[in-house]
Amino acid sequence: MVGKLTIRDGKREVPNHLTIPFIEGDGIGKDIWFAAQKVIDKAVDKAYDGRRSIEWKEVLAGEKAVQTCGLSLPDETLATIKEYLIAIKGPLGTPVGKGHRSLNVALRQELDLYACVRPIRYFDGVPSPLKEPEKTKVTIFRENTEDIYAGIEWQAGTDEVAKVLSFLKEEMGVEKIRFPETSSIGVKPISEQGSKRLVRAAIDYALENSLQTVTLVHKGNIQKFTEGGFCKWGYELAQAEYPVQLASGDLIVNDIIADNFLQQILLAPEKFQVVALTNLNGDYASDALAAQVGGIGIAPGANINYQTGHAIFEATHGTAPDIAGKNRANPSSLLLSAVMLLEYIGWKEAADEIVRALECAFSSKVFTIDLAQPSQVKAKTTSEFVDYLIEAIEFLD
Numbered sequence: 582m583v584g585k586l587t588i589r590d591g592k593r594e595v596p597n598h599l600t601i602p603f604i605e606g607d608g609i610g611k612d613i614w615f616a617a618q619k620v621i622d623k624a625v626d627k628a629y630d631g632r633r634s635i636e637w638k639e640v641l642a643g644e645k646a647v648q649t650c651g652l653s654l655p656d657e658t659l660a661t662i663k664e665y666l667i668a669i670k671g672p673l674g675t676p677v678g679k680g681h682r683s684l685n686v687a688l689r690q691e692l693d694l695y696a697c698v699r700p701i702r703y704f705d706g707v708p709s710p711l712k713e714p715e716k717t718k719v720t721i722f723r724e725n726t727e728d729i730y731a732g733i734e735w736q737a738g739t740d741e742v743a744k745v746l747s748f749l750k751e752e753m754g755v756e757k758i759r760f761p762e763t764s765s766i767g768v769k770p771i772s773e774q775g776s777k778r779l780v781r782a783a784i785d786y787a788l789e790n791s792l793q794t795v796t797l798v799h800k801g802n803i804q805k806f807t808e809g810g811f812c813k814w815g816y817e818l819a820q821a822e823y824p825v826q827l828a829s830g831d832l833i834v835n836d837i838i839a840d841n842f843l844q845q846i847l848l849a850p851e852k853f854q855v856v857a858l859t860n861l862n863g864d865y866a867s868d869a870l871a872a873q874v875g876g877i878g879i880a881p882g883a884n885i886n887y888q889t890g891h892a893i894f895e896a897t898h899g900t901a902p903d904i905a906g907k908n909r910a911n912p913s914s915l916l917l918s919a920v921m922l923l924e925y926i927g928w929k930e931a932a933d934e935i936v937r938a939l940e941c942a943f944s945s946k947v948f949t950i951d952l953a954q955p956s957q958v959k960a961k962t963t964s965e966f967v968d969y970l971i972e973a974i975e976f977l978d
Contacts (some may be wrong), residue, residue, distance in 0.1 A: 583636045586926060588890040595926045597633045602661050606671020607643040611911035614671045615911040616967040621919045623971050624934035632930065638665070642684055643673040644923065654684050659691055661892065669894045669922055671915060676828075681903035685895070685896035686732070686975075689725045692891045696773065696782045697723040698919070699867040706944040707953040715832025717850040717873045722783035723863025725812075725884055727775045730860045741764050742849045763811035771807040771859060773814045780815040782887050783857040784823060788832065795819075797836040798858040798866065804949035811859050812836050839866075846870055871897070878951045882924070892925060896917040908962045911949040913939060916970075938973040942966065 584596035586952035605614045618637060623632055641660040646651050662668045673684040689693070697766055699721040703714040711717070717782040735742035745766050756762055780797065787795050797816070801809030819827060819834040826832035837845065839862045845852060846869065858866055882897040896915040904910055924931035942948075946958045947969050954962035961969065 600636045600645040602638045602640045602668040604670035607674040608905040609904040610671030612910045613912035617915040624931045628930035674900045686727045698883045700868040703874040704943040721867045722857045724779040728860030737765040777818040787855040790855040794833045794854045798842045800839045815915040878911040879913040885923045894922040914917045938970040941973045
């Protein structure tokens with residue numbers, strides 16, 4: 582009988598035959614989703630020989646949702662993910678400077694998926710701009726619901742921004758807006774509660790995975806109450822809730838200014854294990870780190886609320902409309918996000934099957950075009966790449 586993930590007494594209960602919602606995604610989403618699904622199903626079947634299985638349930642968002650029901654994010658989609666707790670999704674497009682706000686951000690905020698988790702590791706054989714990319718092994722915990730992604734801003738020249746500017750000048754005594762007549766204004770909320778729950782998740786992850794160091798990345802030297810607050814509250818949380826681990830040396834919490842961090846991950850990436858960041862800094866840093874190990878085409882991601890159990894696992898790259906439908910897209914980001922999903926529900930054996938197949942492909946220089954070109958090898962199509970992975974899962978011991 583097929584069932585759904587539930588939470589009881591703070592623990593996940595997973596039926597052997599599980600329904601998981603999926604969002605196909607825009608652009609190359611269709612290409613990579615159906616490719617990835619074949620590999621996931623094969624890995625589950627190989628790992629458990631029919632004792633466990635996944636029934637995939639499509640929910641709509643993005644272009645397909647607009648075409649079907651006139652809305653980019655239907656209420657039914659949110660309701661279904663809330664009910665089933667987890668989902669996996671392809672990339673969703675966001676117009677720049679106009680149109681709807683990011684659907685990815687909307688999903689995170691509606692479901693309060695406060696932790697964006699991005700494990701960054703190197704696979705042997707993948708082209709990298711670094712001489713020693715294998716030294717990069719970092720797990721990013723990016724705060725996912727606050728900061729400028731709250732979307733609180735007013736456009737230059739509008740009545741709304743005039744009211745905000747008037748309030749800032751007359752009520753708050755602000756005199757440092759250099760060109761008020763042509764300025765747009767945004768608000769950057771960072772809270773103690775939001776910061777502490779993110780840092781708690783990062784520390785718990787570190788301890789559960791026998792990792793010693795959690796680094797708080799911030800720009801508190803300039804933004805003293807927002808970015809600086811994130812750092813201060815992170816230390817407070819660690820000292821209040823993990824004093825034994827700090828005293829024993831099982832846990833080390835330190836911090837670094839964001840711009841220095843972006844330098845140090847190039848010079849000495851081995852210094853970092855688990856990193857907690859505010860939302861915007863986390864966006865920059867996670868993509869920069871992914872570039873060090875081969876790019877966001879092979880970078881997984883998850884958006885998680887560790888308190889409610891809700892989680893969406895996603896491809897971290899864009900929709901690449903120029904190659905959509907051409908059988909050229911790399912499904913590895915989505916596959917590695919599926920690995921995170923399988924680990925989240927406790928199906929590690931299936932997750933390991935996918936990882937081993939990818940390791941085999943990459944070490945053998947079996948690449949789609951994004952990795953084949955810098956490696957100067959012949960590119961595999963999406964379907965050829967997936968066929969290779971399925972064969973590897975079938976025959977690897």
